[in-house]
Structures are given as C-alpha cells and as structure tokens.
Amino acid sequence: xxxxxxxxxxxxxxxxxxxxxxxxxxxxxxxxxxxxxxxxxxxxxxxxxxxxxxxxxxxxxxxxxxxxxxxxxxxxxxxxxxxxxxxxxxxxxxxxxxxxxxxxxxxxxxxxxxxxxxxxxxxxxxxxxxxxxxxxxxxxxxxxxxxxxxxxxxxxxxxxxxxxxxxxxxxxxxxxxxxxxxxxxxxxxxx
Amino acid sequence: xxxxxxxxxxxxxxxxxxxxxxxxxxxxxxxxxxxxxxxxxxxxxxxxxxxxxxxxxxxxxxxxxxxxxxxxxxxxxxxxxxxxxxxxxxxxxxxxxxxxxxxxxxxxxxxxxxxxxxxxxxxxxxxxxxxxxxxxxxxxxxxxxxxxxxxxxxxxxxxxxxxxxxxxxxxxxxxxxxxxxxxxxxxxxxxxxx
Ligand code: SF4
Numbered sequence: 001x002x003x004x005x006x007x008x009x010x011x012x013x014x015x016x017x018x019x020x021x022x023x024x025x026x027x028x029x030x031x032x033x034x035x036x037x038x039x040x041x042x043x044x045x046x047x048x049x050x051x052x053x054x055x056x057x058x059x060x061x062x063x064x065x066x067x068x069x070x071x072x073x074x075x076x077x078x079x080x081x082x083x084x085x086x087x088x089x090x091x092x093x094x095x096x097x098x099x100x101x102x103x104x105x106x107x108x109x110x111x112x113x114x115x116x117x118x119x120x121x122x123x124x125x126x127x128x129x130x131x132x133x134x135x136x137x138x139x140x141x142x143x144x145x146x147x148x149x150x151x152x153x154x155x156x157x158x159x160x161x162x163x164x165x166x167x168x169x170x171x172x173x174x175x176x177x178x179x180x181x182x183x184x185x186x187x188x189x190x191x
Numbered sequence: 192x193x194x195x196x197x198x199x200x201x202x203x204x205x206x207x208x209x210x211x212x213x214x215x216x217x218x219x220x221x222x223x224x225x226x227x228x229x230x231x232x233x234x235x236x237x238x239x240x241x242x243x244x245x246x247x248x249x250x251x252x253x254x255x256x257x258x259x260x261x262x263x264x265x266x267x268x269x270x271x272x273x274x275x276x277x278x279x280x281x282x283x284x285x286x287x288x289x290x291x292x293x294x295x296x297x298x299x300x301x302x303x304x305x306x307x308x309x310x311x312x313x314x315x316x317x318x319x320x321x322x323x324x325x326x327x328x329x330x331x332x333x334x335x336x337x338x339x340x341x342x343x344x345x346x347x348x349x350x351x352x353x354x355x356x357x358x359x360x361x362x363x364x365x366x367x368x369x370x371x372x373x374x375x376x377x378x379x380x381x382x383x384x385x
Contacts, residue, residue, distance in 0.1 A: 088329050090350050120344055122336045123328070130352040 026162065033077070033103065034156040035065035040076035042096060045083025047110035050142040059145040064152055073099040078155070079132075084112040085125045097132040105135045105155055110142050117141060129166075137168045146172060196276055197221060199240055204231060218277065225280040228263075229293035229319075235267060235276070236298055243267040243276065246295065249305035251313035255339040259283065261290045261315055265302075282315060287338065294320040312337035 023031075043051060055061050055069075070076040073096045085093055097106065108128055111117040114137045116126035128134060135158060138151040151169045158167060197212040197219050208227045213220055223231055235243040247266040254260055259281035267276045283290030294317035295302040306317045307326040314335040317323055325332065332347050 087346060087348055090348065094350050122341070122344070122346055124346075125348075126346070130348075131350050133353070 027160070030160050030162055034159040037064075037066040037078045037105075037152075037155075038068050038070045038076045039066055039078045039080055040071070040073050040096070040100070041069055041080045041082060042093060043080070043082040044085060044089065045112060047083045047112065047142040050145060050148065051080065051082045051109065054145040054148045059149060061149070061152065064149070064156065066152055073097070074101060076100060077104060079104065079106045080109055081106065081113040081128050081132075082109040084117065084119060085128055085131075086123050087125055088123075090125050090131050093128060094131050105159070106132055107151060107155060108134045108137045109148065109151075111139055112141075114139055134166055135164075137166065139169065139171075143169070196241060196274060199238070200231070200235075203234065203238075219275070220277040220279060223278055223280045225263075225282050225292050228278075228280050229295060229298060231278065232265070232295055232298045235278075241276075242269045242271050245270055246299035246301050246305070247275075249295065249302055249309060251309040251315055251337070253313060253337065253339045257281075258285050260285055260287055261313055263292055263309065263315060265295065287314060290315045291318055292316075293318050296320055311335070314338065 041051065053059060055067065061067050066078065073079070077100075079097060079100060081093065097104070106128070108114040112119065112124075113128050114134075116124050118141075125131065136151045136155045138147055140147050143151075147169050150172070154167050154169060158164075197214065200221050201209050201212060204227070208224050208231065210222045210224060212222070221231075235241045245268040247268050249263070249265045252262040252264060254262060261283045262279055262281050264277065264279045267278065269275075280292060282292050290313070292315060294306055296306065296317075297319065303321070304326060306320055307322070307324060309315050310317060310320075310323055311325045311327050312335055324330075328336070329349060331349060334341055
C-alpha cells in the first residue's frame with residue numbers, strides 16, 4: 001500500500017466507552033464518503049477479468065462499501081478505468097469523466113490504463129492521465145485482486161485525509177516466494 | 192488438386208493477366224495484373240471447376256523497397272469443392288501514387304469491411320466500393336499506419352494532452368512525453384524525422 005503523510009484525526013468510539021467525540025465537519029464528511037463509493041466501471045480489455053474477480057464473493061469488494069456499480073457517470077463517485085484505452089476512445093473517456101459530479105476520483109486499473117503498457121503504437125493512449133487526472137494507479141498486467149483492494153484502500157485513505165496527490169500501489173510480498181525460501185532453506189541444511 | 196486450379200487460370204487468361212503462379216507446400220498463389228482483378232475473381236466464383244464461394248480474407252502488404260510498392264492479397268475458399276487459392280496484385284508506384292484497384296464487393300459482399308480496413312491501413316483505393324471510409328481509425332487521422340514509412344510510435348491524439356494541474360489541482364505524475372518508453376529512444380529505425 002502507498003504511504004500517507006497526513007494522519008486523520010477521526011477515531012471510532014469503542015463499545016463500553018462513553019463521552020463525546022470531536023472532529024472537523026470536513027473530516028466527518030470525508031469519513032462518510034470513503035465508505036460509500038459508487039463506482040462507474042469503464043471496462044475495455046483483458047483487465048476486466050480481474051475486475052470481475054475482485055467484485056465476486058471471494059474477494060468481495062462489498063466489504064469496503066464500493067460494491068454498487070452505477071452505469072451512468074452522473075450517479076457515481078469513482079471511475080474505474082480498466083484496460084487499454086485507444087486514441088479513438090479517449091474523447092469518450094474524457095466526456096464520461098466530465099459528466100461525473102464532484103467529488104470524483106479516478107482509478108487507473110492495470111498497466112495499460114496507467115501508462116499504455118506494451119502498446120507502444122499509433123492507436124493507444126499512453127496512460128489515461130494524459131486525458132483525465134488519476135488518483136490511484138494500480139500496476140500489473142493484470143493486477144491481482146489483492147493489489148486492486150490495496151488500491152481501493154489507498155483511495156479511501158486519500159479521501160479520508162483529503163489528499164489529492166496521485167498514489168501508486170506498491171507490490172506486495174509474493175506468497176509463492178515463501179515456498180522458494182523454504183525450499184532453499186531445506187536444500188541448504190541438507191547440503 | 193488446386194494445382195489444377197492454377198492450370199485452369201493460366202489456360203483461361205494467359206500470361207499477360209496471370210503474371211506468375213507458385214505453390215509453396217500446397218499453398219497455391221496466382222499473381223495477377225491489377226487491371227483484371229475483378230474479372231478473374233468473378234471467373235473464380237462462377238466457373239464450375241473453381242466455385243470459390245467464400246472470400247476468407249483480404250489485406251494489403253507494403254513492399255517498401257520495390258518499385259510497385261503496395262500489394263493486395265485475397266484468400267479464397269471453395270466450401271463445395273474444398274480447395275483454396277490465394278490471389279495477389281501489385282498496385283501503385285514507389286511513392287504509393289495511383290494505388291487503385293477494382294473492388295471485390297460486387298463479387299463477394301463480405302469484401303466490404305476488409306477493403307475498408309485495407310484502405311484505412313494502407314491507403315489503397317477500391318474502385319466501385321459502396322462506402323469507402325476509415326473503419327478502425329478516425330476521420331481526423333492523417334496517413335496510413337501500416338505503411339512501413341509511418342513512424343511506429345507516432346500518435347495523433349483526438350483530445351489535447353494535459354500538461355499541468357487541472358481545476359482540482361490534480362497533477363499527472365508522468366510527464367507529457369513519458370509512458371511507454373521501454374528505452375525506445377535509442378532505436379534508430381524508430382526515430383521521427385522533424
Ligand atoms: S494491463 Fe495487461 S491485462 Fe490489463 S488491459 Fe492491459 S494488457 Fe490487458
């Protein structure tokens with residue numbers, strides 16, 4: 001996950017605790033926003049498979065309050081750009097973004113949406129940030145659902161701390177590496 | 192079997208129209224004179240020994256070092272008799288001037304989109320095509336990207352790229368020229384001429 005520079009001052013009151021809580025109005029609003037992200041999936045290419053995996057029960061994006069897709073940009077908060085955007089499609093993407101109401105955020109899902117990926121040619125847009133501003137970049141071709149959830153949590157943190165600088169999801173530790181390490185260790189002790 | 196086809200063609204049209212024939216591992220090819228493109232195609236469709244009732248594919252090729260640069264290639268199949276044939280014709284000169292050939296839409300209706308794509312990518316005009324427009328790219332696009340002298344990485348954006356922060360103060364982290372680099376700058380053959 002990306003790092004945050006500004007801590008948030010909201011705190012949840014624990015059960016059994018009594019008293020009152022203070023917060024700033026903006027932060028209360030931000031806290032409410034981050035758990036009710038309505039998404040607009042702008043899905044164009046193979047990354048869609050991982051997007052579906054993230055939305056399906058195993059990874060269950062509903063846990064983070066972002067499960068409701070809205071197929072009109074006017075009702076949505078987050079624009080998920082999933083897949084390759086061609087030059088011919090760029091005006092459509094821009095128009096969809098402009099139709100969204102404030103506040104709005106954009107997630108670039110996958111390498112193609114982030115920087116064009118390996119499509120280094122006349123037909124492909126070299127990253128959607130050439131056309132619309134991006135809040136979170138999720139690298140990977142395609143990214144694993146874990147990375148997507150990391151990206152979503154990063155976006156939530158950014159919303160809560162009202163941070164508008166773009167963030168990039170960092171790679172996680174690969175679980176397969178555990179096996180490799182284990183095997184190396186046994187080979188070392190055997191040899 | 193299709194060797195017979197090539198014989199039928201050469202016999203019927205002679206060496207001024209069927210310029211040459213060859214078959215490579217059973218892939219029979221007839222190189223035709225572009226002026227008789229549709230005539231030969233109609234014969235192939237209608238002759239009871241050929242019965243080419245299916246146009247499988249039609250595309251273009253750019254032979255940049257040849258004096259007749261562009262080439263149209265069509266792949267034909269006979270569902271009934273089970274044989275295939277490839278026909279080719281060269282069009283245009285070394286600057287792609289006069290790259291015009293008869294359309295095959297009157298012969299096989301399925302040629303319509305193939306010819307539009309070939310026009311889009313190579314700029315070969317098809318005489319008699321009902322609706323010759325770009326099919327994959329947009330009207331504003333200049334040039335034909337599958338010609339070998341088109342710079343491989345040259346884009347023609349429809350929307351102007353963002354240069355700085357927008358109204359919300361959101362910055363692009365990558366510069367306007369960044370993205371998709373892969374160190375292509377050292378590749379001489381991709382360099383753009385100014
Ligand atoms: S990043 Fe990879 S998986 Fe995603 S759209 Fe591009 S090519 Fe497909």
